[in-house]
Amino acid sequence: MRRSDLPEDLEALSKVLVSIIGAGHPYNIDGIGGGTAVATKVAMLSKSDDDWADVDYFFAQVSVEEKLVDYKPSCGNILVGVGPAAIEMGLVEPVGNVTEVRVRAVNTGTLVSEIVETPGGKVRYDGEAAIDGVPGTAAPIQLQFMEVEGSITSGIFPTGKSKEDIDGFEVSCMDVAMPMVIGRAADFGVTGYESAADLDANKALFEKMEAVRLIAGERMGLGDVTKSVTPKFGLLASARDGGSACIRYFMPWNCHPTLAVTGSQCLASCLLAPGTVGEGFLAKPHASPARLQLEHPMGKMEVVIDYELPNGGFHVKSAGLLRTARKLAAGEVFVPGEIWHRN
Template sequence: MRRFKTVFMRGGTSKGCMFLKEDLPEDRRQWDSIFLQVMGDPDPKQIDGLGGTVSSNNKIVVVWKSEEPDVDVEYLVGQIIVGKSQVDYKSNCGNMTAAVGPFAVEEGLVEAGEPSVIVRMLNRNTDKYINIEVPCKNGTFAQEGDCSIAGVDGTAAELKVNFLNPAGAKTGKLLPTGNVLDHLDIPGFGTIEATILDISNPMVLVRAEDIGMTGVELPEEINANAEVCDLLEKIRGTACCKMGFAKDLEEASANSPAVPKVGFFTGPSSFTGIGGEEIREEEMDICVRVISVFKCHKACPLTSASAVSVAACLKGSLIEKTLSGLPDGNKGLKIGHPSGIMTMYPGLTEEQREIKVSGVAVQRTARRIMEGTVYIRN
């Protein structure tokens, strides 16, 4: 048996294994085999590992002290593709990003400072910078607090996560196609309107009504609708090809399952969340469902929420064109998702007729669940 030190953490509405880079083999060619065994793939039940059978519970994060100026730590996220012997490093995970700051403080990579310390981070999936304000007490991360986020029981300390200059993370452009509104030709369906943008991760957004949905369906209902899932994957794959990540739909599904993500939205609408609570239309500005690696996410991935919030501010985008009365940017955009409401704060400016995204901030929480040694077979 081989053994590796790890910390199992929740970040936002995701969870996974945190590793210090120094505790892994220098030969990165060994990493995939290690991470897959840690999570128990390719068994979709992941009985022989720590995986949670859905994409949000199958994250790997490798962290190390940075030698870059004005950067404290760097990190790389691996998305385990459930049921396959595949680790996807193409995109960052916004939720697990929230765990990196506390982890860095707890592991001594960043010195704690009371009442809080700003952890300056560089994500190596996207080469983008993120600042996290981490509350501290008694020389370490202060986990206890009164902050609650949708999709997580109880309260914890508030983490302020600010994604700096997030546009063009994978494509180098806010609008990879050059358009705020695209018309995609979908095989077997026809043409559909979509907005494609690259904020922290590439994202394609369509109207719920255009795919025969109301926008308030819960994940189980969406996942059980084979026809809609197939259509959404074709939409995602078509956008994937349009952005140059794949040459056809088959390659998009096989080699780029996490990039881009696809989501559909509708206007403010009341529904019963996955926890049985009533989520009211007056609490939100938009209602969104996001597909993450072929399954509907139980909340809304943080990078996807960032993309939605920026799209809502882009004149002529599908969201801006469809909805009316969106709030002032200073008040944030309230997004309804299967687990509740989340508020995003996009920062946009216009310079010489070009839109610049200085940052997108969000409130998150994180928690160290377990630390110890994980064992793999070889």
């Protein structure tokens, strides 16, 4: 969506987005949401005034069953479509057969380079790139994330510790593209190999994670996160299908069917950084840039982390991923006049 088509005031904007999605009903039956947190996300685009970026990407996570909107996080999976959409909307002019779209994620300040195929000046959507958890194949979109440390907190380790005890569980609180609380699956009483549906049914697990998450949110400087989707939660287990490690990513009140682009960067960094709960999961040391294969419920996601170890610390220079996107629809969505009457 174009940011200019929507209310500037965030309270008014939230009411409009809740109406568009149909938040407040588990099926989003009075809106165009998909009845799950992965399908109630909104990207709002505008020309950027940043010296580097072409496009500003403002993200909103709309709740499914509650009439709530969270503007704190960003979303990498939705960001994949920003490059093609910006070209389609005329915000960026295609250049040759391949066009770089430079994106600023305004929620977090992250800068992202997207490489989009544009033969003949048109976005190409068909191709042979395959993503585990996504049906079919499509044209590849290469993403390179910069300035990902401390996306909405004070730094990569916002509590000042690489590992700490919270409510009797050893966890790492990290912020690389997405603030996360990361623990070992075994410590929370699961294997880490369960399906997303099986984990969603494990209410005792969510009670443990939420108790830890609420305390971690305070320690990370995020305040009361009771109604916020950040920090997210991640659990680690040893790889069992030839990958680097097995992960389960929580959004945070249900398990992601695959893995978030932003969360993948934080989890990969946890595996690489010394002194975290992720230390020891990798079978061998990885030189920088490290190419990690993260196993998730529907396959694997490859993440490339360019990092350095200054004075025994850990610094992420950039993160790269390959994703796909396709155009689904173009048109207008209608909002009831009592919610917002656009002049």
